[in-house]
Amino acid sequence: MEYFVSSLFYLFLIIWILVKALELFSFARSRKLPPGPKPLPIIGNLLELIGDKSHKSLAKLSNSYGPIMHLKLGQITTIVVSSAAVAREVLQRHDRLFSNRTVPDAIHASDHSEFSLPWMPISPTWRKLRKICNSHLFSAKVLDANMSLRHKKVQELLADVHKSAKDGEAVDIGKAAFKTSLNILSTTFFSMEYFADHASDTVRNFKEIVWGMVEEIARPNVADYFPILRMVDPQGIRKRTTIHFRKTLDLFGNIINRRLQIREKIGSTQDIDMLDTLINMTINKEKLEDHDQLDKTTIEHLLLDLFGAGTETTSATLEWSMAELLKAPEILSEAQAELEQVIGKGNQVKESDIARLPYLQAIVKETLRLHPTVPLLLPRKAAKDVKVFGYTIPKGAQVIVNVWAISRDSTIWENPEKFMPGRFLDSNIDVRGHDFEFTPFGAGRRLCPGLPLAIRILPLMLGSLLHSFDWMLEDGVTPETINMEDKFGLTLQMAQPLRAIPRSINT
């Protein structure tokens, strides 16, 4: 009897082990990871990403491993998406499950990750900040109301360029565009000339701070791939980012304090500009619903994010547009002809004209296709195991969408490497995140909230520069020899700044 019981016990044990093994086997089978290059011990596939061309290295790898690819970056499981069809699955069908971010260690500097709209997880605070962006900062109504401020700033840009034209000097296009983007944001938010001409040191300082921040956040950080090293910050990246964040937060803190003093002195609580709107959400707390309340620290961090996200992206896109146009004089002439016909010689380009300038809009789109300034979007994170095209994206994996590769996919785009704005003239493809072959502003819940502002500023600035000036290259540079190399940090920049000589036409 004893023998029978123990045999039965062992029989059950063996069956149980077999069942479990079978379960594990079928789990492993059903949990098939996407293909990818073989990882090296410890570092995994990190070597594939070294350098400032990771968008290109990833695109090349995806030619071998397919549009959904699995990499091991140190300890971080990473899934790279490189086709419109897979992007649709991630950014639309399963958007909710991929809406959180993997957060670079640098973002934890100055507790920024707790307050930061781009990096915080989907949460009531994120919803509140998005609602503020959509309803109070970037709605059509608000943008229409402060349109004249942007026109004024673009006129200042033109005045600067006229001066260069008079002196026969070349303009550093990226720098000029950065200054204008910064001025546009600052007058829209603060309705003051904080970064105006006389304060060019402030512009330079701010640009240095923004570049410093972007550079540190984008710098490959060993602590991002081996999270245990976050404790020691081995490359000092978090430490340096703290300095950049602190300077920027102090700058915005001072602007807010000054505004509070002025408001108290004159007894005003009106919404004159966006800063007033934000401040009113802090001081009228008791009158507001919970989801409309803000505090000063949150405003400082929000401004840091909006100025960080809104300046470099816009100016880099404008610089790429000008480079492509200088490379293709016939396209430049066609754009000028459209401007002359619609705006008229000597008249100023206005935001309200943009709808009547389809070729100019097509140039901006084509620039964003060939040179998406955020080529890998911001990294997403899987909330749980998600099946996509038969593969499992495991819970916690980092998900990168290679928009740069998708918008050069030869199965979608004819002559994908060629700058051909005309391709957008007979097409309904738009940048608003519905067409997954072209998502330079992302898509889904995390779609760029600054999009409505960006698509006003870009054609306004570009149209104004083309309508008022002819452009020539500096001695020794020809359209064929313009250096179109890019470098990628968080944003895609021209490796060598573009310089061009203006000649006034509409005087």
Ligand code: HEM
């Ligand atoms: C050419 C101009 C711009 C481009 C190409 C661009 C592109 C992007 C992209 C690709 C994302 C990430 C989307 C995703 O993860 O799916 C993003 C996010 C963001 N952008 Fe922009 N952007 C531009 C201008 C602006 C401007 C002008 C602002 C504000 C002043 C802005 C504010 C933001 C913010 C706050 C986020 C984070 C949103 C979130 O995570 O919820 N951007 N942008």
